[in-house]
Amino acid sequence: MNYFRISALGSLMILSVILVYIIAEGFKFVHLYRIDQISARQSGTEFIEVVETQRNDFLNLKQKLDSIRANWLSLNQSNIKESLEAMHLSGFDKYYKAAQSIDLALIDFIVSEKNLALKRTVKIDTQLSTEKTITLLTENALNIEKNSFLANKNSNKELILKKLQNKLRESQQDPNNAFLNQLLLEKIPKNTPLLDFEKEYLIQFIQLEIQSLEQDLIYLRESDIPYNKINFQKRYYRANLSFKGLLESQKMIEIDPAYMPPKIAKKFLNFQKHLLKYQYELPKYSATIEGISLNKNISFLDVIISIVTGKDWYISPEGRSQFELGPYIFGSFLVSIVALFIAAPIGIFSAIYVSRFSSEKERGRLKQFFDFSSTIPTVLIGFFGLRILGDLIVDISNWPIISSIPGFPLYEHLNIFTASCLLALMMVPTIYYVSEIGLRRLPKTIEDASLALGASDIQTIQKIFLPTAFPSFLTAIIVGYSRAIGETMIVLLCLGNSVNLPSLSENPPFIFQTTQTITGLIAQEMGEAPKDSLHLHALMSAACFLLIITIALNILARFTDENHSRSLRK
Amino acid sequence: MYRLLSFLTVLLSSLSLSLADTIIITGSDTLGAKLVPLLSEAYLAENENAQNSTTFEISAEGSNTGIAAVIDGTTSIGLSSTRASQTELLKAQSQGVELAHIPVAQDAIAVIVNKNNPIENLSLRVVESIFTGDIKNWAALSNYSGRISAYSRNTSSGTYRAFQSLALRKRNFASKVLKMASNEQIVAEVEKNPYGIGYVGLAYINSPSIKVVSIDGFSPADGNAYSLNRPLYYLIDKNRPLPESTNQFIGFTLSPRGQKIVSSVNFIPIH
Numbered sequence: 001m002n003y004f005r006i007s008a009l010g011s012l013m014i015l016s017v018i019l020v021y022i023i024a025e026g027f028k029f030v031h032l033y034r035i036d037q038i039s040a041r042q043s044g045t046e047f048i049e050v051v052e053t054q055r056n057d058f059l060n061l062k063q064k065l066d067s068i069r070a071n072w073l074s075l076n077q078s079n080i081k082e083s084l085e086a087m088h089l090s091g092f093d094k095y096y097k098a099a100q101s102i103d104l105a106l107i108d109f110i111v112s113e114k115n116l117a118l119k120r121t122v123k124i125d126t127q128l129s130t131e132k133t134i135t136l137l138t139e140n141a142l143n144i145e146k147n148s149f150l151a152n153k154n155s156n157k158e159l160i161l162k163k164l165q166n167k168l169r170e171s172q173q174d175p176n177n178a179f180l181n182q183l184l185l186e187k188i189p190k191n192t193p194l195l196d197f198e199k200e201y202l203i204q205f206i207q208l209e210i211q212s213l214e215q216d217l218i219y220l221r222e223s224d225i226p227y228n229k230i231n232f233q234k235r236y237y238r239a240n241l242s243f244k245g246l247l248e249s250q251k252m253i254e255i256d257p258a259y260m261p262p263k264i265a266k267k268f269l270n271f272q273k274h275l276l277k278y279q280y281e282l283p284k285y286s287a288t289i290e291g292i293s294l295n296k297n298i299s300f301l302d303v304i305i306s307i308v309t310g311k312d313w314y315i316s317p318e319g320r321s322q323f324e325l326g327p328y329i330f331g332s333f334l335v336s337i338v339a340l341f342i343a344a345p346i347g348i349f350s351a352i353y354v355s356r357f358s359s360e361k362e363r364g365r366l367k368q369f370f371d372f373s374s375t376i377p378t379v380l381i382g383f384f385g386l387r388i389l390g391d392l393i394v395d396i397s398n399w400p401i402i403s404s405i406p407g408f409p410l411y412e413h414l415n416i417f418t419a420s421c422l423l424a425l426m427m428v429p430t431i432y433y434v435s436e437i438g439l440r441r442l443p444k445t446i447e448d449a450s451l452a453l454g455a456s457d458i459q460t461i462q463k464i465f466l467p468t469a470f471p472s473f474l475t476a477i478i479v480g481y482s483r484a485i486g487e488t489m490i491v492l493l494c495l496g497n498s499v500n501l502p503s504l505s506e507n508p509p510f511i512f513q514t515t516q517t518i519t520g521l522i523a524q525e526m527g528e529a530p531k532d533s534l535h536l537h538a539l540m541s542a543a544c545f546l547l548i549i550t551i552a553l554n555i556l557a558r559f560t561d562e563n564h565s566r567s568l569r570k
Numbered sequence: 571m572y573r574l575l576s577f578l579t580v581l582l583s584s585l586s587l588s589l590a591d592t593i594i595i596t597g598s599d600t601l602g603a604k605l606v607p608l609l610s611e612a613y614l615a616e617n618e619n620a621q622n623s624t625t626f627e628i629s630a631e632g633s634n635t636g637i638a639a640v641i642d643g644t645t646s647i648g649l650s651s652t653r654a655s656q657t658e659l660l661k662a663q664s665q666g667v668e669l670a671h672i673p674v675a676q677d678a679i680a681v682i683v684n685k686n687n688p689i690e691n692l693s694l695r696v697v698e699s700i701f702t703g704d705i706k707n708w709a710a711l712s713n714y715s716g717r718i719s720a721y722s723r724n725t726s727s728g729t730y731r732a733f734q735s736l737a738l739r740k741r742n743f744a745s746k747v748l749k750m751a752s753n754e755q756i757v758a759e760v761e762k763n764p765y766g767i768g769y770v771g772l773a774y775i776n777s778p779s780i781k782v783v784s785i786d787g788f789s790p791a792d793g794n795a796y797s798l799n800r801p802l803y804y805l806i807d808k809n810r811p812l813p814e815s816t817n818q819f820i821g822f823t824l825s826p827r828g829q830k831i832v833s834s835v836n837f838i839p840i841h
Contacts, residue, residue, distance in 0.1 A: 162666030
């Protein structure tokens with residue numbers, strides 16, 4: 001008896017420790033990320049972000065021009081030379097080149113500003129770490145005076161030893177100090193008590209180190225920290241002036257629409273309208289820059305919102321990394337919803353078939369099959385997708401019937417659809433089991449009553465069977481869904497892993513684009529995140545988020561299930 | 571009796587293991603996947619007395635892990651295909667570690683496209699525009715039109731970092747860029763995708779279905795004129811005395827014999 005209780009309690013405790021640990025880590029990340037964001041704000045990244053939006057808005061326009069050119073080329077594929085000739089004659093070529101150089105003007109400015117910001121971040125970091133070393137050294141000097149340096153476990157002996165070693169290497173010529181250095185290097189690791197003059201020497205040594213560090217600090221503080229807004233605005237004004245000039249000179253280029261195919265000419269006119277609007281709205285960017293205040297506080301809620309809804313996740317070892325989970329959360333939900341649309345009908349219909357029509361023998365077979373398919377390791381399924389299914393889908397999309405649909409044929413064999421098909425394969429057994437159990441719970445009497453009143457088989461299913469069984473289908477769907485959202489191997493192998501929000505406006509259709517899920521993110525990056533880095537904490541917070549989603553789904557499933565059984569008992 | 575004997579052998583072997591020198595090598599997958607294992611085998615074959623006393627432990631998970639391991643003091647040699655960043659140097663400094671970069675080979679990063687792509691040459695700026703997502707269609711560059719699929723290594727890779735600073739001026743990769751776990755995978759994808767473009771180490775460009783693009787008119791074989799060139803490093807902690815065996819191994823890597831092995835795996839020797 002006791003043994004059973006202990007093992008049950010033990011597993012419960014381990015599970016709750018894991019839960020608490022992950023949630024605590026999630027909150028720790030929010031705290032650390034907030035500090036990081038505040039320091040980024042102080043090093044002026046927000047100004048650069050505004051210029052980046054200005055540039056991205058232009059880039060979107062320029063990409064319209066790209067697609068006009070692509071369209072033009074594809075209109076007359078047999079005679080590309082003719083199209084090129086027309087581009088040249090109509091002035092489109094010149095216009096296009098001008099757009100390219102306008103784009104470069106701003107990007108050069110952004111890159112140089114980013115390098116400046118990076119230098120500033122390094123300066124701030126250096127300042128912080130120098131301050132930290134100074135406090136450590138001061139503590140050590142105090143400990144030596146109080147004779148507690150060797151006895152105290154917390155004192156930072158390593159640091160002192162390494163500093164001494166450095167000194168020893170540098171000062172080979174000074175025999176007196178070198179000897180003392182050597183002596184100390186041997187004595188400290190062994191915890192041999194120090195003589196008075198040795199102590200004095202050590203304290204002096206530490207104080208000299210502190211002095212030189214403080215010199216560095218003074219130099220650091222004098223340079224361009226904190227950020228100088230006025231200087232930035234001057235630089236921006238200059239860059240913006242040349243940007244505007246280029247835009248104006250682009251307008252001057254003569255365009256002769258007569259040489260354009262009518263479809264292209266219409267698109268081009270449309271583009272020009274957009275460009276005019278953009279040009280008209282240009283002052284809004286400098287107004288935004290004017291409005292930014294470096295000392296505005298960032299609250300915890302702001303940070304959480306930016307983590308959940310932001311769409312940038314990149315790790316740059318030099319400079320600032322951005323950790324925003326938006327695309328991953330969206331990807332997780334999207335992939336499993338597409339999978340659900342495939343799996344739910346199959347699972348539910350087989351459950352209805354088995355509970356209503358099949359023979360006992362058939363039911364056994366089907367059960368065996370589902371049992372078997374739910375034991376296939378998911379990495380095998382993923383491998384199948386990577387090597388076979390993905391290529392198959394690309395091949396099918398090259399069939400003449402399908403490739404004539406806009407957006408097709410496909411070229412990337414790793415996409416949402418491939419992953420969803422395989423995820424569905426895993427969800428079907430779960431959905432089948434849960435809904436079959438639900439169906440078996442329905443009292444036979446309701447059905448009998450319906451049949452006795454003269455309803456046909458189909459009518460009974462439609463009017464009686466399905467409505468009463470609906471809640472159990474719902475439970476099945478939720479349980480299956482929470483299984484899919486936590487699945488890792490398949491999405492890691494078959495999804496293409498790009499930090500991408502699938503969009504409706506782009507080719508190919510969104511379910512054939514690539515994305516990545518939370519689970520895939522964690523699996524891919526956990527091994528590479530250095531110990532104690534912000535990156536590792538960010539992954540922990542992603543895990544925390546995943547945990548919250550699955551717990552919520554579980555509670556929801558339990559709730560619908562209980563509601564249903566209560567209503568059945570009535 | 572037999573049982574006793576086997577027990578003794580186990581005991582002895584575990585003793586000899588604990589006596590042996592272990593050289594732990596962690597880091598870059600560009601270096602650690604092929605070159606370093608070959609070097610370590612050759613080193614053991616050459617030094618007969620090292621054979622019994624030295625063992626190698628090599629794990630290649632990316633340059634980031636190598637640099638971090640040297641800073642934490644958990645490895646004898648870190649492998650990196652990029653120099654440590656300012657932030658990493660600072661972290662090292664605060665822990666009393668002084669990182670030394672020992673260049674052991676040169677690698678060039680090749681930009682590859684599908685063999686059906688008519689493009690032969692790209693400017694560095696255009697490569698930047700493709701991988702940062704500024705250009706999304708091949709039509710912007712030539713008469714070949716189709717949506718570009720760009721393939722990259724994942725973020726722990728030193729090649730990723732090197733490419734980011736060599737070709738992208740440290741700008742971020744576009745969100746649409748697909749991240750692959752290895753160089754081979756990038757080659758496999760570009761082989762299949764007529765609109766694909768990717769970057770890989772020189773050791774991986776031998777597939778017939780891909781084509782190496784020259785950058786600003788120079789191909790990877792042109793040495794220093796080619797702009798996507800980078801040295802590969804061994805990283806050590808200057809402030810910690812190196813064991814004799816590690817020292818010898820580094821010496822062996824830099825010796826003519828070692829550099830011959832370097833060129834045998836398609837890297838450029840440093841001498």
